[in-house]
Amino acid sequence: MTPAKAIEALARRDRIVVAAALAGIATLSWVYIFHLAAGMVGMGAMEAIAMPALKPWSATDALTMFVMWAVMMTAMMIPSAAPMILLHAAILRKRNDGQPPGAATIAFAAGYLVVWTGFSALATTTQWGLEQAALLSPMMVSTSPYLGALLLMAAGLYQMTNLKEVCLQHCRSPMHFISLHWRNGTGGAFRMGLDHGVYCVGCCWVLMALLFVGGVMNLLWIAALAAFVLIEKLVRGGALFGRTAGGAMILAGAGMLAAAG
DSSP states (O other), X not given: OOHHHHHHHHHHHHHHHHHHHHHHHHHHHHHHHHHHHHHHHHHOTTTSTTGGGGSOOOHHHHHHHHHHHHHHHHHHHHHHHHHHHHHHXXXXXXXXXXXXXXXHXXXXXXXXXXXXXXXXXXXXXXXXXXXXXXXXXXXXXXXOHHHHHHHHHHHHHHTTSHHHXXXXXHHHOHHHXXXXXXXXXXXXXXXXXXXXXXXXXXXXXXXXXXXXXXXXXXXXXXXXXXXXXHHHHHSTTHHHHHHHHHHHHHHHHHHHHHHHO
């Protein structure tokens, strides 16, 4: 086997290893979410995770909710980040004369997840605030048609903004992102992961707020939003799909407002 073919074979192995690792993380995260949702159904709305809504949150309650959000964001977002992480690993292999990407690719993925973990902390705080204002049901669904309508319309309008477009372009074009943000070393890879995570949150944060409309532990709703993100980022015509869906969100929110009035 020639050196070039050997490097190509190693690169294929790297892709398989990295892809398998990402698939494993996503799968374990989804299993955890399914476990939580099944627990809520089995114990009943008044006895499951909803308990913190009936009394002030303890530190344990807050930690439980934070872990729930962090794992859910990992389950939803890792699949759409996989092409970027795989490309990073491939470029590292080429730049390092066939040496495995190793710690740098792990650092890239870690940086990405750190940003979504920060978002999870914000989401947990938002959930606490909504519960204290009696705007969430024990099943973590908005009890106010006005709140639901506002979130839908805000998500739809955000789909049309230039900020959304800029963030989406960085997420849809891994090579473009890599060319603009490449940094050497493990620390540089971690910073790149942070940068990519910021663009990803900028692209999807309002969509994630829609979990309060359909239900934070509604598995079908979670899966639908995850699929929306995948289509928007990875499918040809995804940007047009996102804008079209944004228009539908605005109409749905307006319909909710009209019905509530």
